[in-house]
Amino acid sequence: KQEVTQIPAALSVPEGENLVLNCSFTDSAIYNLQWFRQDPGKGLTSLLLIQSSQREQTSGRLNASLDKSSGRSTLYIAASQPGDSATYLCAVNWRTYGGSQGNLIFGKGTKLSVKP
Amino acid sequence: DARVTQTPRHKVTEMGQEVTMRCQPILGHNTVFWYRQTMMQGLELLAYFRNRAPLDDSGMPKDRFSAEMPDATLATLKIQPSEPRDSAVYFCASGGGGGNQPQHFGDGTRLSIL
Numbered sequence: 001k002q003e004v005t006q007i008p009a010a011l012s013v014p015e016g017e018n019l020v021l022n023c024s025f026t027d028s029a030i031y032n033l034q035w036f037r038q039d040p041g042k043g044l045t046s047l048l049l050i051q052s053s054q055r056e057q058t059s060g061r062l063n064a065s066l067d068k069s070s071g072r073s074t075l076y077i078a079a080s081q082p083g084d085s086a087t088y089l090c091a092v093n094w095r096t097y098g099g100s101q102g103n104l105i106f107g108k109g110t111k112l113s114v115k116p
Numbered sequence: 117d118a119r120v121t122q123t124p125r126h127k128v129t130e131m132g133q134e135v136t137m138r139c140q141p142i143l144g145h146n147t148v149f150w151y152r153q154t155m156m157q158g159l160e161l162l163a164y165f166r167n168r169a170p171l172d173d174s175g176m177p178k179d180r181f182s183a184e185m186p187d188a189t190l191a192t193l194k195i196q197p198s199e200p201r202d203s204a205v206y207f208c209a210s211g212g213g214g215g216n217q218p219q220h221f222g223d224g225t226r227l228s229i230l
Contacts, residue, residue, distance in 0.1 A: 100216075103164050103172060
């Protein structure tokens with residue numbers, strides 16, 4: 001069964017700290033992996049998408065890495081700020097015959113709190 | 117910025133009533149997804165369209181849920197009759213052509229069935 005797991009479910013850090021959020025997935029035959037941010041009462045904002053052929057993607061203070069062989073991805077946030085407080089979700093689009101499955105399978109997210 | 121637009125944002129209704137949720141995908145996007153989010157289950161796929169054709173609706177209870185795309189600018193999700201267990205946030209997402217385009221989400225419809 002294709003599953004995505006995110007640990008821990010919640011994380012609290014002081015402002016300025018560098019931090020890593022973890023995502024693991026069963027079945028290494030992925031098409032791509034996407035990291036999202038969700039603020040309370042809001043939809044999901046796409047942060048980074050890593051294709052299966054890539055090892056990492058960067059956007060500003062965010063860096064996402066992908067290791068298919070071990071079934072893991074990490075989201076690194078540098079110099080965290082209170083405005084980074086949100087739930088971060090990892091989602092996998094698996095391969096299927098002829099291309100990508102299309103839909104995303106989500107982890108349950110890590111709720112991040114950055115304290116001033 | 118182009119956005120996925122969902123209406124209504126909130127809906128409270130009584131058990132047994134019909135509920136219709138609407139989604140306007142980003143212009144030019146050819147894939148549309150309906151997801152449901154609950155505390156217990158997280159985000160789950162309900163239905164998925166490509167070029168307005170349904171590709172996967174295996175996540176949807178067929179006896180009460182239906183999803184359609186009457187045209188390229190409108191996707192609908194209907195529940196009839198609604199039940200309290202349908203209470204959740206329903207998200208619509210759209211994506212461009214090619215599997216390596218990110219999905220863009222609307223702000224969701226928060227549904228409460230009393």
